[in-house]
Amino acid sequence: MNENQLSKRLHCVASFIKRGMKIADIGSDHAYLPCYSVKRGTASFAVAGEIAEGPFRSAKEQVERVRLGHLIDVRKGDGLEVVHPEEVDCIIIAGMGGPLISQILDNGKEKLTGVSRLILQPNVGAEHIRYWLLENGWELIDEQILEEDGKIYEVLVAEQGTPSNSYNQSELLMGPFLLKKRNGVFFKKWSAELKAWQNILNSMERAKDRPETEEKKQELLRKIAIVEEALK
DSSP: OOGGGSOHHHHHHHTTSOTTEEEEEETOTTTHHHHHHHHHTSEEEEEEEESSHHHHHHHHHHHHHTTOTTTEEEEEOSGGGGSOTTSOSEEEEEEEOHHHHHHHHHHTGGGGTTOOEEEEEESSOHHHHHHHHHHTTEEEEEEEEEEETTEEEEEEEEEESOOOSOOOHHHHHHOHHHHHHOOHHHHHHHHHHHHHHHHHHHHHHHSOOOHHHHHHHHHHHHHHHHHHHHTO
């Protein structure tokens, strides 16, 4: 494989792997990330995990094609089921929703023994991951936001340690590190979110009053107020 097969998003994820780490890429798809990281010498060993038969076969074929079968083990299974305790020191989960990533981590807590770093790339709902990290003894150490092919992605990096309890609502929703960096992609993402939420709110105003609608409306208003304040 060549570097061109790795997307900008996965390049960003790979940049947070410390040299010599043993990694597990959960939901590895074609195993491009493990192949790239092992070939470059960043990762010393990798597990590529896939739950679906098609991607599992694709990953195996890719690893065989680049002759890295001795350093990359492709395994079929659900979430962290594919990892043995203390086998790897870095878990990567990229390309899923924040709630699903949080659920995978929660279901596989016993597999996180010996893991020193989590590199997580949610497509949506990054705030769910930030809450999970805080509640489970993981400290957020960096975040990146980037745009690729018209889509915006966030990358969250955490290490085992004492999590900060000082994050306010805007930091949990929008990211403490991203709020400090406040780059163009950050403003683009949250401006678009605001517009979408306002449209939903307008639709709710036209709908009949129901208790669940009112609850959702209040949650939207809370988020809108947080983002509007942060973007000032």
